[in-house]
Amino acid sequence: MAALPVEEVRSRVEADFDRIVNVLNKKIALQSISAKGITADHMKRSAEFVAEELSKVGVNAQVVQSHNPDGTPGAWEVIGSKFVNADAPTVLLYAHHDVQPVPDATAWNTDPFVGTVIDTRLYGRGAADDGGGIAIHSGALQALGDDLKVNIKVFIEGEEEMGSPSFIPFIEEHKDEFDSDVIIVADSGNWSAEIPSLTTSLRGNTDIDVHVKALHHPVHSGQYGGPILDANTLAAMLIASMYDEHGDLAVPGVASEEPVGGLQRDMDETTVRADAGIVGSYRLAGTGSLAARLWTKPSVTVIGFDAHPVEGSFNVISPETTFRLSLRTAPNQRPEEAQEALAAFMVEHAPFGAEVWVDKLDNGMGWAMDPNAEATKDAMEAMEEAFGVAPVNKGEGGSIPFIPELQRIFPKAQVLVTGPEDPKANAHSPNESISLPSLKNNVITEALLLDKLAK
Template identity: 45%
Template sequence: MNTVEELKQNVDAGTSEQIDLLSRIVAIPSVGSDPAHAGDLERSAEFVCEQFGELGFDARVERGEISPGVLGAPAVIATSETIPGRPTVLLYAHHDVQPVDASRWDSDPFTAEVRGDRLYGRGASDDGAGIVVHIGALRALQQLSAELPVNVVVFIEGEEEVGSPSFQNFLQQNRDVLRADVIVVADSNNWTVDVPAVTASLRGVVTLDVEVQVLGHAVHSGMFGGPILDAVTLSSRLISTLHDEDGNVAVEGLGGNPRAEVDWDEGDFRRDSSVIDGYSLAGTADLAARVWTMPAIAVIGIDATSVADSANAIIPRCRFRLSVRTVPGTDSAEVAQAVEQHLVSHAPFGCRVTTSIEETGPSYLADLESKGVSDLRWALTTAWDEDAVAIGVGGSIPFIAQFEEAFPNAEVLVTGVEDPATNAHSENESQSLKTLKNATLAEALLLERLGSR
């Protein structure tokens, strides 16, 4: 029997154990954003720590500093026995979860329930399944040989769902322990349950506040209306310059790749996004590219006189907030400057436009020709018996850039256990059990392949 078949048998034999472990993880309401669940977050970290300890790893719970004297959430570090000459692989996942509105769920969010081929519960997929995949893959390899093919360090974060405020400091505090040749992040998506995926790109983010002023104070709309346009109208005209007639971003210099490796069915997109009937989707690039590798700009907030407080007066000022999703591989700070320059240079009728950058977050772009990505694609394809594809994610995962900054010689590989039906962050979150098993086998195969280098 070859190694692939042996690992497949080992993973298959451990399926019920994995489902039980995932159910026990779901049962701990480790909601990171709610102080009332601080004890549950501690309990979750201790439980995860125990699981890696049972594998024979040196496991402990650690906290990083958010600022001097202020500690972050509990995280788990676990290390295998070091074998000289073998590469080191860091396995990442997180044990904190999003809050729930139990009234919107079809079952108790913190009681795992298997229905069909899916296990339902908060954190079942994001990211309890990531933890279970790591444990299952390591168990399968340990059954194959007393020695793991690589040195392994595990980092299970406890504050990913609240923005990882202590992440960077945590990496610095534990730099020597966490240093690795390859970092595997198990917190992303597959294209479908049946088609595995390498996450090849993540868009960055820029949050920008804009104020438009036309008057020093409000004036009567009858006495002065006509020559003077109100600040809301001027803001609207300014906002309209951000896109062309087809809905493509019109700000110069933001870049973008209009082609995607996969074909995103428009019907599926419309259904999943709840877009209303009759709305024509904006943009001219491939649909998947519009979400993954092209820039996007959205107004996410606006301050103006409310209808309830309205009077017959011309509004002198209007403020709005833009969320800019940046193209993978571009510098978010440079994008922010380009958007600011566009806004100021397109001020309608010479109104005063002032801007303030509130946030910049980095993008991520994998080297699809690298040895690590090639190994990951092979492992996914072998486990699923279906060719793996490269996909993007429209949102940002800033900690990946922090990994790259802290360990510039390490290759970061982003994979995951989610699929379009997962409903992460929403009601009725669930994990495909088929994906759970395949992802476990894929990670075991990847670690075996990395060790054979």
């Protein structure tokens, strides 16, 4: 089978690009915020829109409601297929149609639910995460048309931003609709708008609540302060004990890894500082490559802390407190193992004999790509042809727990994580946007990749 010429694919995408952007604009306007109710009518409308758009590019798509593990109604999902040849490989295309909330629209420079082009970027909630993924799939299938040489299955999820509680039951109930040779997850991003990337790894995630108690009741800070430290201070000491003098996490049993497949290019500190809005005086914590610190080494964040607000505070020693730790684990470590190690460390390092106990919360496994898989080589080749520059692969510090679950359920499938984002995308934040030139190249990449996978 002769491969489609790159310029032919590019020409087809160029001719279709206004439609692709229009799909994205309509998707932004739907305000498909799953936090407002995954079973709600607005989420069903979003799923119906996606199914309709996929049907226009040849996919037999339908909307199906999932069920949570307890049997209650779950998210509105879109599944579909396009069959071309019994002997051809099957590729599953994934994206999600739900988006993050907009807590404060005044923090945006544009209306978050009206797609707005400024320079070369399209702004709007969900423009990148993950309306961009839906647009890529739509554009690639339209570009290939009757030249498509692989069988396609599609899953567009409706609750990714809510942690995918019904994901596993849904997959288990619809295994035939998901069984495939290659899975393309379009929910990540590129090195930059100009340089493409495969995502090589994702950190896992585990959470614990830590309770610290020094007193049975509050006491006056003037009368008892000194020998008795307040619970918040004891908690701060406990949190600080997790780190060595360099700022590296030093909890025995919590694993650390180097970038999967080797480090092609380290992250640029100046860019990271600018993108994250780091104050000038702050020195980055930890040792080793910045890439490893962001992608494959573990990190802990205090994401919640029970303490009296400054407003209305008074002279009392707080008797007890609770804080929540979110641990991002190395891609290949079981999160339960890391959770157990972190919980044990908290109890063992109780400052001054304070009472410390831990509630263990949710776990999500990390994931690492197979850098030697045939599909990986095809993807990198397609990226270079589409973008005109060699890809620079990268990890992600965040977690997408359903990817390792997909790999577990379909162990023979090769998983590729691609996506529409770049460092300026501001996914989950105000002024979310997508680079339109990059979107076009991402569509070309996926079309070329699907063509290569036919062999």
